[in-house]
Amino acid sequence: MAIETLIRHADATPKRERRKEARPGELLEAALDLFVEKGFSAARVDEVAARAGVSKGTLFLYFQSKEDLFKAVVRENIANQFPTWQEEFKAFEGSSADMLRYALMSWWERIGKTRASGITKLVMSEAQNFPEIATFYQEEVIQPGNALIRRILARGVDSGEFRNLDLEQAVHIIVAPMIFLMMWKHSMGACAASAHIVNPEQFIHMQVDLLLHGMVATPLT
Amino acid sequence: MAIETLIRHADATPKRERRKEARPGELLEAALDLFVEKGFSAARVDEVAARAGVSKGTLFLYFQSKEDLFKAVVRENIANQFPTWQEEFKAFEGSSADMLRYALMSWWERIGKTRASGITKLVMSEAQNFPEIATFYQEEVIQPGNALIRRILARGVDSGEFRNLDLEQAVHIIVAPMIFLMMWKHSMGACAASAHIVNPEQFIHMQVDLLLHGMVATPLT
Amino acid sequence: MAIETLIRHADATPKRERRKEARPGELLEAALDLFVEKGFSAARVDEVAARAGVSKGTLFLYFQSKEDLFKAVVRENIANQFPTWQEEFKAFEGSSADMLRYALMSWWERIGKTRASGITKLVMSEAQNFPEIATFYQEEVIQPGNALIRRILARGVDSGEFRNLDLEQAVHIIVAPMIFLMMWKHSMGACAASAHIVNPEQFIHMQVDLLLHGMVATPLT
Amino acid sequence: MAIETLIRHADATPKRERRKEARPGELLEAALDLFVEKGFSAARVDEVAARAGVSKGTLFLYFQSKEDLFKAVVRENIANQFPTWQEEFKAFEGSSADMLRYALMSWWERIGKTRASGITKLVMSEAQNFPEIATFYQEEVIQPGNALIRRILARGVDSGEFRNLDLEQAVHIIVAPMIFLMMWKHSMGACAASAHIVNPEQFIHMQVDLLLHGMVATPLT
DNA sequence: TATGAATGAGTCTTCATTCAT
DNA sequence: TATGAATGAAGACTCATTCAT
Numbered sequence: 001m002a003i004e005t006l007i008r009h010a011d012a013t014p015k016r017e018r019r020k021e022a023r024p025g026e027l028l029e030a031a032l033d034l035f036v037e038k039g040f041s042a043a044r045v046d047e048v049a050a051r052a053g054v055s056k057g058t059l060f061l062y063f064q065s066k067e068d069l070f071k072a073v074v075r076e077n078i079a080n081q082f083p084t085w086q087e088e089f090k091a092f093e094g095s096s097a098d099m100l101r102y103a104l105m106s107w108w109e110r111i112g113k114t115r116a117s118g119i120t121k122l123v124m125s126e127a128q129n130f131p132e133i134a135t136f137y138q139e140e141v142i143q144p145g146n147a148l149i150r151r152i153l154a155r156g157v158d159s160g161e162f163r164n165l166d167l168e169q170a171v172h173i174i175v176a177p178m179i180f181l182m183m184w185k186h187s188m189g190a191c192a193a194s195a196h197i198v199n200p201e202q203f204i205h206m207q208v209d210l211l212l213h214g215m216v217a218t219p220l221t
Numbered sequence: 222m223a224i225e226t227l228i229r230h231a232d233a234t235p236k237r238e239r240r241k242e243a244r245p246g247e248l249l250e251a252a253l254d255l256f257v258e259k260g261f262s263a264a265r266v267d268e269v270a271a272r273a274g275v276s277k278g279t280l281f282l283y284f285q286s287k288e289d290l291f292k293a294v295v296r297e298n299i300a301n302q303f304p305t306w307q308e309e310f311k312a313f314e315g316s317s318a319d320m321l322r323y324a325l326m327s328w329w330e331r332i333g334k335t336r337a338s339g340i341t342k343l344v345m346s347e348a349q350n351f352p353e354i355a356t357f358y359q360e361e362v363i364q365p366g367n368a369l370i371r372r373i374l375a376r377g378v379d380s381g382e383f384r385n386l387d388l389e390q391a392v393h394i395i396v397a398p399m400i401f402l403m404m405w406k407h408s409m410g411a412c413a414a415s416a417h418i419v420n421p422e423q424f425i426h427m428q429v430d431l432l433l434h435g436m437v438a439t440p441l442t
Numbered sequence: 443m444a445i446e447t448l449i450r451h452a453d454a455t456p457k458r459e460r461r462k463e464a465r466p467g468e469l470l471e472a473a474l475d476l477f478v479e480k481g482f483s484a485a486r487v488d489e490v491a492a493r494a495g496v497s498k499g500t501l502f503l504y505f506q507s508k509e510d511l512f513k514a515v516v517r518e519n520i521a522n523q524f525p526t527w528q529e530e531f532k533a534f535e536g537s538s539a540d541m542l543r544y545a546l547m548s549w550w551e552r553i554g555k556t557r558a559s560g561i562t563k564l565v566m567s568e569a570q571n572f573p574e575i576a577t578f579y580q581e582e583v584i585q586p587g588n589a590l591i592r593r594i595l596a597r598g599v600d601s602g603e604f605r606n607l608d609l610e611q612a613v614h615i616i617v618a619p620m621i622f623l624m625m626w627k628h629s630m631g632a633c634a635a636s637a638h639i640v641n642p643e644q645f646i647h648m649q650v651d652l653l654l655h656g657m658v659a660t661p662l663t
Numbered sequence: 664m665a666i667e668t669l670i671r672h673a674d675a676t677p678k679r680e681r682r683k684e685a686r687p688g689e690l691l692e693a694a695l696d697l698f699v700e701k702g703f704s705a706a707r708v709d710e711v712a713a714r715a716g717v718s719k720g721t722l723f724l725y726f727q728s729k730e731d732l733f734k735a736v737v738r739e740n741i742a743n744q745f746p747t748w749q750e751e752f753k754a755f756e757g758s759s760a761d762m763l764r765y766a767l768m769s770w771w772e773r774i775g776k777t778r779a780s781g782i783t784k785l786v787m788s789e790a791q792n793f794p795e796i797a798t799f800y801q802e803e804v805i806q807p808g809n810a811l812i813r814r815i816l817a818r819g820v821d822s823g824e825f826r827n828l829d830l831e832q833a834v835h836i837i838v839a840p841m842i843f844l845m846m847w848k849h850s851m852g853a854c855a856a857s858a859h860i861v862n863p864e865q866f867i868h869m870q871v872d873l874l875l876h877g878m879v880a881t882p883l884t
Numbered sequence: 885t886a887t888g889a890a891t892g893a894g895t896c897t898t899c900a901t902t903c904a905t
Numbered sequence: 906t907a908t909g910a911a912t913g914a915a916g917a918c919t920c921a922t923t924c925a926t
Contacts, residue, residue, distance in 0.1 A: 041262055042350045045900065055908045066900065097437065125346035127408035134412035162436045169427045172419050176401035183404055187348040191355040198393050206390045214435030215383045216318065237890055239925065266917065276891050281918065460904060460910055483704055487896065497912050502897065539879065567788035569850040571705045576854040604878045611869045614861050622839035625846055629790035633797035640835050648832045656877030657825045658760065708921065718887045729921065
């Protein structure tokens with residue numbers, strides 16, 4: 001998608017011409033779909049090419065190898081939605097509890113629910129075989145994401161709304177179930193036997209509730 | 222070859238050794254290693270056999286297929302542990318909060334910390350390509366595991382120690398961070414940029430604390 | 443290797459040759475040879491490919507599987523002939539006795555005499571191990587073949603030239619010796635002790651004669 | 664069977680002792696079944712051994728190789744029922760037509776119908792790969808069998824009951840359908856799609872009828 | 885003599901990659 | 906630049922045969 005956008009901006013040439021220039025973008029699109037769906041090794045380059053409407057040979061004209069294609073796919077799709085969010089959160093006026101709830105729910109709407117979650121699943125699944133990509137993802141996605149959550153928690157602690165938490169740890173605890181949701185959606189969740197065991201919206205609701213108020217009947221004194 | 226012969230004589234290792242009792246265990250060991258290291262489809266049965274010190278044919282003497290071998294690995298390393306836990310939990314006498322804490326920590330000691338956690342990572346990564354494995358794992362690991370947690374929660378609710386929870390959802394919320402830990406350890410956790418970001422023991426401690434008592438400074442009234 | 447290189451230069455045969463049109467035919471030729479020579483299961487796809495001058499992979503470009511290849515061989519060499527026969531028979535103007543004689547003789551010329559007869563031998567030899575092939579053969583060769591014969595007999599009965607026969611049975615009686623000829627040619631006929639015991643043309647002549655007029659000196663009254 | 668008989672006659676030792684001696688016979692029995700059922704290459708030596716109640720290793724104690732076993736099986740089972748028949752035919756008093764009918768029907772009862780027909784199927788199927796066996800069979804079974812038929816035909820011709828036939832050819836025409844019946848029974852006849860297409864008894868009846876009196880309504884003048 | 889665990893060559897099939905056109 | 910025919914190195918699994926016991 002990023003590449004396509006760049007190309008579009010570069011020149012507004014008529015369709016036939018652009019077609020040629022757009023090839024890599026179409027291939028990356030198709031590859032993303034297939035890598036998410038089947039994983040790196042089970043995805044077939046024939047199918048990627050076919051879905052992009054070109055021949056297998058053409059694919060190798062743009063990408064040296066399947067691995068090369070994979071890396072390009074992930075790099076292209078690690079987009080930053082974070083700046084937008086940062087703006088939203090700066091302007092947020094409710095309680096920090098509401099802010100947390102809002103953050104997780106909107107994360108689900110914009111990332112978890114969409115195809116973007118497939119990238120996370122993909123990166124985590126193949127991290128062992130592509131360490132550079134894992135590092136890249138860690139830096140470009142996970143750390144900024146964590147920073148966003150950390151800011152919300154810090155706000156709550158500062159205002160006295162939250163207990164005095166170890167922020168670093170707490171961030172992971174918030175983030176873990178979201179990552180779980182994405183993994184689940186693209187793995188067990190896609191299998192018949194366990195398809196609808198986890199309902200994401202309910203899951204997030206309860207997650208926030210428990211995180212905020214705990215399970216014990218007699219609260220901390 | 223002359224050298225090889227010399228070595229053979231030095232070790233006096235017979236080419237064919239009959240060790241029927243020991244074989245399956247040795248193969249399962251090697252298989253666990255390789256499955257965790259490379260994933261299900263990338264692990265080669267030849268290599269499993271070689272690492273166990275036998276020929277490819279011998280492997281198929283003990284396991285009908287690669288899938289069968291994998292199932293045996295899962296049973297040996299994960300499923301087998303459930304009965305023990307069940308016993309322990311039956312005999313447990315402390316509070317349900319302590320019980321939950323104990324469950325998660327001992328789960329970490331016996332599974333999460335060990336190579337066995339790699340199995341969970343692998344299953345989630347490749348579930349889509351091997352539906353039969355996904356179903357198997359769902360039935361032999363996830364459902365029994367969930368049942369164990371559900372019993373703890375039910376005990377807490379029954380005794381009035383916990384709030385009246387939607388057990389099914391709560392189970393997922395307990396389990397999700399554990400799955401996250403396993404995924405993390407075998408994906409991002411293995412890359413430099415994030416190696417020690419998540420400390421499992423601390424993570425679990427805080428997870429239990431937050432789950433039990435919540436984050437808000439002013440508890441539910 | 444030096445020699446090989448020399449030869450290559452001498453011939454100037456390119457390693458990779460693109461001959462999409464010709465490939466299937468060449469493969470079918472080679473496959474027919476090998477299937478007849480070794481039987482279905484003993485014939486090796488590698489050897490078929492090699493004999494056709496292509497790599498193993500190329501064979502699977504044109505035929506989905508060994509079984510698929512075999513079916514194509516059957517269609518090419520046997521099943522394809524039925525429409526032609528049907529045309530010929532439609533246009534046939536002589537007596538039904540002549541028609542029968544012609545059918546059997548031309549069957550011998552076009553199938554029995556050629557390598558194609560080896561296919562029948564092979565199918566009968568291996569039918570039990572490859573039920574799908576047996577069914578295929580039954581449907582694509584035996585039934586159409588029988589239908590052709592049945593039509594000739596029916597014509598003779600209708601015209602009063604033949605006695606009122608049980609057509610279904612009579613068809614088998616006509617067909618049996620033809621199958622015998624094919625079996626014989628590719629089994630006992632290939633061994634010294636019996637090489638020339640059965641002369642097909644004479645055999646067919648006498649077969650038709652006896653079938654038409656019987657052996658007894660005093661005919662039915 | 665032949666071997667067993669020999670052994671039984673040789674010594675009437677108690678069961679336990681004889682067991683050991685009987686091994687080869689039991690193996691040949693089991694092997695016959697399996698070779699007939701599946702053919703040479705599809706029959707598994709494990710299964711032969713298992714069916715004979717011994718281990719695979721034991722089989723190779725008695726037979727050098729699978730091929731060796733195969734040859735032994737066929738040799739053992741080419742029994743001669745011919746002398747008996749010869750006696751019967753010498754004493755036969757009816758017409759030659761009746762004699763022919765009787766010969767074919769009793770052949771079906773004693774050979775075609777029984778497991779013995781499996782040997783023929785086996786030998787014809789594997790003749791290409793075992794030429795010595797084909798020769799052996801030709802001499803030991805086919806030629807004597809043909810001689811029997813030839814005598815019947817000669818009797819009919821001599822008595823003026825039959826036309827003046829080329830005996831050599833006529834014999835083949837009589838024998839061909841019988842061989843067809845055996846092949847069919849053990850190949851296509853064993854497949855669901857065509858199980859009962861050919862009814863042997865009816866087939867033989869009609870065969871004899873047509874052979875004797877022909878199909879044409881207006882007989883030879 | 886009997887066992888059955890162990891072997892390893894051999895089989896079909898797949899698929900990333902190359903290259904003549 | 907684009908094609909798609911051709912390649913060949915794997916990979917899972919089988920099975921006749923061997924050999925330590």
